[in-house]
Amino acid sequence: MSQGSHRKLFITCQEATYLISKDEVWATGLLDKLKLAVHLMICEFCRRFSKQTKIIERQARHLTPEARLSEEEKGLMEEAIKTKENGLQ
Amino acid sequence: MPDMLTPSKWVQSYADSLFGFAIARTGDRDIARDLVQETFLSALENRRTFRGESSERTWLFSILKNKIIDHYRRKGSERTVSVSGDAENADESYFFDEVGHWKSTLLPTDWGSAPEEARSSEFLETLQKCLSRLTAQCRGVFTLKYIDEMESDEICKELAISPSNYWVIIHRAKLLLRNCLEKNWLNA
Numbered sequence: 001m002s003q004g005s006h007r008k009l010f011i012t013c014q015e016a017t018y019l020i021s022k023d024e025v026w027a028t029g030l031l032d033k034l035k036l037a038v039h040l041m042i043c044e045f046c047r048r049f050s051k052q053t054k055i056i057e058r059q060a061r062h063l064t065p066e067a068r069l070s071e072e073e074k075g076l077m078e079e080a081i082k083t084k085e086n087g088l089q
Numbered sequence: 090m091p092d093m094l095t096p097s098k099w100v101q102s103y104a105d106s107l108f109g110f111a112i113a114r115t116g117d118r119d120i121a122r123d124l125v126q127e128t129f130l131s132a133l134e135n136r137r138t139f140r141g142e143s144s145e146r147t148w149l150f151s152i153l154k155n156k157i158i159d160h161y162r163r164k165g166s167e168r169t170v171s172v173s174g175d176a177e178n179a180d181e182s183y184f185f186d187e188v189g190h191w192k193s194t195l196l197p198t199d200w201g202s203a204p205e206e207a208r209s210s211e212f213l214e215t216l217q218k219c220l221s222r223l224t225a226q227c228r229g230v231f232t233l234k235y236i237d238e239m240e241s242d243e244i245c246k247e248l249a250i251s252p253s254n255y256w257v258i259i260h261r262a263k264l265l266l267r268n269c270l271e272k273n274w275l276n277a
């Protein structure tokens with residue numbers, strides 16, 4: 001085994017976080033999974049990244065902003081709809 | 090064919106929920122409002138295509154979804170202007186040094202018992218703010234994937250981006266969101 005290919009088993013944090021982000025069964029090959037597993041054994045920062053981005057993914061589903069349109073904005077929209085409706089008739 | 094649509098009641102009945110949906114996906118109040126307005130107007134133009142197979146509400150939402158996808162596509166990789174000029178506009182290399190290790194100033198810290206608290210409204214509020222600071226394309230991809238739970242290959246098709254580009258964007262979005270939450274929620 002050449003030194004080059006040996007070294008390739010050890011990936012950087014940048015590569016590891018990419019593979020963590022690409023966490024879909026079909027998207028990552030077996031070799032990449034192995035490299036990532038090796039990296040995660042030795043790197044607590046990427047372990048944190050993995051854990052925390054999973055929290056973010058799960059929580060994203062609950063995003064429901066309480067944003068509301070003002071009465072003025074609604075009034076303008078109603079006007080625009082009326083104008084358009086008359087234009088189409 | 091009897092017309093089952095009631096445009097005169099659209100604003101009153103649906104404007105707020107359409108607006109909430111749009112703002113969660115664009116992070117920009119003005120853009121969200123314009124998209125809702127455009128939705129109503131193109132719904133009127135296309136009212137003959139409404140077959141009554143879905144509800145009026147579902148139909149309006151499907152028009153809005155298309156408007157939002159058009160918006161992301163138009164914006165492409167255009168970057169939002171950041172006042173603070175830091176991580177929000179960064180790409181993935183911002184977080185790592187020349188040899189690909191985490192920069193010492195940006196190391197992920199331990200969130201402790203955060204998983205249990207994550208559902209808190211402060212967490213979600215901060216996540217919303219962090220999301221709005223991403224570039225339009227980054228925000229679009231992340232939103233379609235994790236809020237709308239659309240399939241990855243479908244997102245690539247809709248936004249006309251390659252799979253490898255797609256994963257780079259997802260990577261970037263997660264680095265930026267995680268860092269933004271750590272700064273603004275954990276250490277708030």
Ligand SMILES: [Zn+2]
Nearest residue numbers: 013016043046
């Ligand atoms: Zn690492």
